[in-house]
Amino acid sequence: MRPIIGICTNHSTNENIGIMTELGFAGQDWQLLAGDYIRAIERAGGIPVIIPIVEDPQTLEPILGRLDGILFSGGSDIDPQYYGELPRYGLGKTNPVRDAQEVALAKKVLYEMNLPVLGICRGIQLLTVASGGTLYQDLKSQRPEGFNHTLNIAPKYHPTHPVDIQPGSRLYEIFGKERMGVNGFNHQAVKKLGKDFKGTMLAPDGLIEGMELVGERFVIGLQWHPEMMIDKYPEYLSIFKAFVASCK
Numbered sequence: 001m002r003p004i005i006g007i008c009t010n011h012s013t014n015e016n017i018g019i020m021t022e023l024g025f026a027g028q029d030w031q032l033l034a035g036d037y038i039r040a041i042e043r044a045g046g047i048p049v050i051i052p053i054v055e056d057p058q059t060l061e062p063i064l065g066r067l068d069g070i071l072f073s074g075g076s077d078i079d080p081q082y083y084g085e086l087p088r089y090g091l092g093k094t095n096p097v098r099d100a101q102e103v104a105l106a107k108k109v110l111y112e113m114n115l116p117v118l119g120i121c122r123g124i125q126l127l128t129v130a131s132g133g134t135l136y137q138d139l140k141s142q143r144p145e146g147f148n149h150t151l152n153i154a155p156k157y158h159p160t161h162p163v164d165i166q167p168g169s170r171l172y173e174i175f176g177k178e179r180m181g182v183n184g185f186n187h188q189a190v191k192k193l194g195k196d197f198k199g200t201m202l203a204p205d206g207l208i209e210g211m212e213l214v215g216e217r218f219v220i221g222l223q224w225h226p227e228m229m230i231d232k233y234p235e236y237l238s239i240f241k242a243f244v245a246s247c248k
Helices: 016-021 035-043 057-064 096-112 122-130 170-175 234-246
Strands: 004-008 010-012 030-032 047-051 069-072 117-120 134-136 161-165 179-182 189-192 197-202 208-213 219-222
Touching: 004 035, 010 096, 016 030, 035 047, 035 234, 047 057, 057 096, 069 096, 069 122, 069 234, 096 122, 117 122, 117 234, 122 134, 122 189, 122 208, 122 219, 161 170, 161 208, 170 197, 170 208, 170 234, 189 208, 197 219, 219 234
Parallel strands: 004 047, 004 069, 069 117, 117 219
Antiparallel strands: 010 030, 134 189, 161 179, 161 197, 197 208, 208 219
16 A cells, blocks of 8 residues: 655635636635645655645544655745744745644644654744744845855756765665755755754755754655656655655
């Protein structure tokens, strides 16, 4: 049986999504997920299932009991109140509805369940916040000594900068190399790692691009987007294959 992988979705109250695409009407909110995530999980041998944002968290209990793994996807900034900070200049749009569900879900998955977890972009930040870590709210203003990690002008698949991978880490085992190129579209990142996490993939300016939970359990966070790279560079599917394999 192929593993069932739950993927968290975005939420938007922008009614123009429905109006411009002619898929809906004024006054509707939307739950959205880029197809890249779904294709990556399917090609890696998993069965992708979208986890909706619901009004009552108990609604998700039966779904969680049937999942073999969870992927926390990218999206909006996380409200800094969740990691004990006031908002700084440069903080992007937040989504209280999504934050409330996913912070609670991440804590539940990390500390009450034993599911393999993969967090991408917002996902690595979510895992950090849920485990007691903190974030840079805006890299440009808080780390001016670093380089530009927010290259939205580049194609989604393009490796915009290199990263160094710690030998002996799980990420090293997955990719089989000490240096590789990744794409970068983030203006936030991990500042202080959460409990029991270690940074095992670093950008040239020292920014954490990948982290993993200490121990045997598969819990990995990536600041970049491998799901956007697999069509152009199939070797990046390795992270999804490893994730899905750990879910069997």
